Amino acid sequence: MEGPLTGEGRAEHQGQVVGQALWTWRAGPAGGPATVFDLDGVLSDAASRQYLLRGPRPDWDAFFAASGEDPLIEEVSVLLGLLSSELKVVLLTARPAQARDLTIAWLGRHDLRWDLLVMRSHGDRRPARQFKQEAVRALRAHGVDPRLCFEDDLRNVEMFRREGVPCVYVHSGYYD
Ligand SMILES: [Mg+2]
Structure with a gap:
């Protein structure tokens, strides 16, 4: 973990470095069956900041600093709230660790349920599908069993399926 963690995220939640990822458990580590949600384009409507990625120098x-202002994607958030409380909710996002506190604050503002937030460590420039593939394997190694994923990037959807995790494709339009 690099860079200071400040604000409400730090006081309430301890981060844990796993491989090249930063894991934050909301209420301490716990295994079991889980659903995995992406944030940008799945729970968080990042449409208004896509322009920051256009052009030769994204x-x-x-882009990530602006994520705290995103509206919630209502359908997916309602679905999340309807899931059995016995399922863990893993938020697996390619957002970097620097966006952790604003992400946790955003989740709180929208009253979203979650158990584990998995983010990239600072400086991880690998393709998202590689970062997420490593995360799926690490989850299993920690006793968390991903049963179903929700993703808006087809490259990640294909990766999850190859890893044996059914994945629902959510169309965001960001990767057309
Ligand atoms: Mg996404």
Whole structure:
């Protein structure tokens, strides 16, 4: 973990470095069957900041820094709330660890249920599908059993399916 963690995220939640990822458990580590949700384009409507990625030099820092203002994607968030409380909710996002506190604050503002937030460590420039593939394997190694995923990037959808996890494709339009 690099860079200071400040604000409400730090006080309430301890981060744990797993491989190249930063894991944050909401209420301590716990295994069992889980559903896995992407954030951008699945729970979080990132449409208003897509312009930051257009052109020859995408501004990823500004893109993620603006994520705290995203509207919620209502259908997916309602579905999340309807899931059995026995299922763990894993939020697996390619957002970097620097966006952790604003992400946790955003989840709180929208009253979203979650158990584990998995983010990229600072400086991880691998393709998202590689980061997420490693995360699926690490989840299993930690006793968390991903039963179903929700994703808006078809490259990640295919990866989840190859890893043996059924994946619902959510159309965001960001990857057309
Ligand atoms: Mg996404």
